[in-house]
Amino acid sequence: MTIRFSAFAAYLTGLGTWFIPFGIQMVLFPWLVAVVLHMDAFAVGVAQMALMAPSLLFLPLGGLAADRGNPRKLLLRYHVLYAIPPLVLAGVLAMGGLSYPLLIAYGVAAGSISESSVGGASTPGKFPTTSPPRPIRKPANAKAINQSAR
Numbered sequence: 001m002t003i004r005f006s007a008f009a010a011y012l013t014g015l016g017t018w019f020i021p022f023g024i025q026m027v028l029f030p031w032l033v034a035v036v037l038h039m040d041a042f043a044v045g046v047a048q049m050a051l052m053a054p055s056l057l058f059l060p061l062g063g064l065a066a067d068r069g070n071p072r073k074l075l076l077r078y079h080v081l082y083a084i085p086p087l088v089l090a091g092v093l094a095m096g097g098l099s100y101p102l103l104i105a106y107g108v109a110a111g112s113i114s115e116s117s118v119g120g121a122s123t124p125g126k127f128p129t130t131s132p133p134r135p136i137r138k139p140a141n142a143k144a145i146n147q148s149a150r
Contacts, residue, residue, distance in 0.1 A: 014075065017079065018079065018082075021082075021086070022114060025051075025086070025110065026051075029047065029048075029051055029103070029106075029107065030044050030047065030048060032098070032103060033047045033100070033103055036098065037098065037099075037100055037103070039100060043100065046104070047100070047103055047104060047107055048107075050103075050104045050107030050108050050111065051107035051108075051110060051111045052111055053108075053111065054108060054111040054112040054114075054115050055111065055115040057112075057115075058112050058115040059115050062115060078113060081113045082110070082113045082114065084109075085106050085109045085110040085113070086110070088106070089102075089103075089106050
């Protein structure tokens with residue numbers, strides 16, 4: 001018995017392996033600052049800025065790299081790189097060494113990697129180059145054209 005893995009399933013798998021941990025991080029990161037470290041609202045805002053501010057710098061660079069590089073290889077590199085900051089943070093948490101400056105450093109590192117990927121390599125326009133090749137059937141193509149014309 002062989003399992004057929006469609007191009008769309010590959011695309012959804014790639015999105016899921018990126019955005020599910022990203023969503024968890026967006027909830028867990030401010031929780032660590034506010035609840036675990038007992039920081040005030042200003043400190044939570046600064047930590048959130050450390051996580052999101054790198055997009056101003058790395059979003060255009062990520063798009064440039066994605067346009068000039070191989071999107072499949074870039075996504076693989078970004079996924080591997082994006083696993084490093086949470087693993088380091090988990091190790092620090094296990095040793096009981098959590099601190100506010102460490103979370104700021106984590107935010108800058110994770111935010112930089114995240115925005116580099118979102119900036120280009122994982123955009124829906126890259127779907128044909130990141131998923132396994134498969135011909136599009138004429139009826140599906142016609143339906144897509146019909147839907148987009150409305």
